Amino acid sequence: MLETDELTALAALAAESAPRSEERRELEPDVVKLLLRTGFARHFVLRELGGSEGTFAELTEAVARIGAACPATAWCASLAANLGRMAAYLPADGYREVWAQGPDQLVAGSLSPFGRAVPAPGGWMLSGRWPYVSAVAFADWLLLCGTLPENAGARVFAVPRDAVTIVESWESVGMRATGSHTAVVTDVFVPDHRGFDRADLLTGRPVASAAACHTVPLEAANGLSFAGPLLGAAEGALAHWSAYAVVKARSALLRPQAPGPSRIGLAEVLAHSAGETDAARLLLERCARVADRGTDVTAEETRRNLRDTALSVKMLATAVNRLAANGGTSGFGESAPLQRYWRDVNTSATHVALQFESAAVSYAEGRLWTTETGGPEAAR
Known part of the structure; x- marks a missing residue:
């Protein structure tokens, strides 16, 4: 506990x-x-x-x-x-x-x-x-x-x-x-x-x-080791970006002709990145529930967990990159937390256990074909 x-x-x-x-x-x-x-x-x-x-x-x-x-x-x-x-x-x-x-x-x-x-x-x-x-x-x-x-x-x-x-x-x-x-x-x-x-x-x-x-297959659980910190990083980045956006939105309301992001533009960034982060959280929560079943985890669920952890990381990286791209010059200051989340997420997303291409191939092998015959395998 x-x-x-x-x-x-x-x-x-x-x-x-x-x-x-x-x-x-x-x-x-x-x-x-x-x-x-x-x-x-x-x-x-x-x-x-x-x-x-x-x-x-x-x-x-x-x-x-x-x-x-x-x-x-x-x-x-x-x-x-x-x-x-x-x-x-x-x-x-x-x-x-x-x-x-x-x-x-x-x-x-x-x-x-x-x-x-x-x-x-x-x-x-x-x-x-x-x-x-x-x-x-x-x-x-x-x-x-x-x-x-x-x-x-x-x-x-x-x-x-x-x-x-x-x-x-x-x-x-x-x-x-x-x-x-x-x-x-x-x-x-x-x-x-x-x-x-x-x-x-x-x-x-x-x-x-x-x-x-201890008895869960490694591939059903291993991606969670690395995706969990990135989920938190995206949520932290979203919180810091939101504080910046509140100030910018107030400025856009008071000075609608001034240069800078519009309220609609800020709203779209928020909704898109928050939605991707929430979707990644839901996928990772399901992955964790599956992994907690230990020996009951099926081969198909293992492949799906591989897919979902890799897909979650792709969404989290995209969400954080959007926030950083719309976080203003101040977001890239050395003392700004936003740029640290941005660096950490993009660095971690390169980990071999989080690569979507290999996860996709593994998932497809279970759903569409087998490596031995190249023929279709019935979807379960």
């Missing part, structure tokens, strides 16, 4: 510290402490270890609320919850080791197979270099993916923070405060109980947990 009072405090602190966090290119320590106290890291941790085994619906709403204040904080909060969910795929001895100090251990990481693992007595020797690991400077543990010899697939390994070297490499113009630096591991031994097959994560088959939040 995410703490309501703490969510309010976190949103306020995140908004107030956002300019400083952008300057340092990572969240301020006090923001991270409050993020953990709010319950994001423990949200999907097993109840037997003090976690919540929470829902995607609650998480998506909470992340959006934080995203309206600071998208970068929401991004880190969402990944803290979702990387913790993935750690539950470890064998019981493994996840008990990760959470031996309590359920608020911050897990960061990357599922990209940028490492290599070779067998060793009792486990594996892992080496690799993983870019774009958000909030890595504050992590207690990292989940890192490596390929196995002889094309035997890939495994995800839990590695303690002190075994990882961080290379400061995050230079993005958007989501600056996420501190998404590069994690480097060189010949680190990882025992068997601190690893699991990546394929099991994709299909929703954890080694030792039967909780619904």
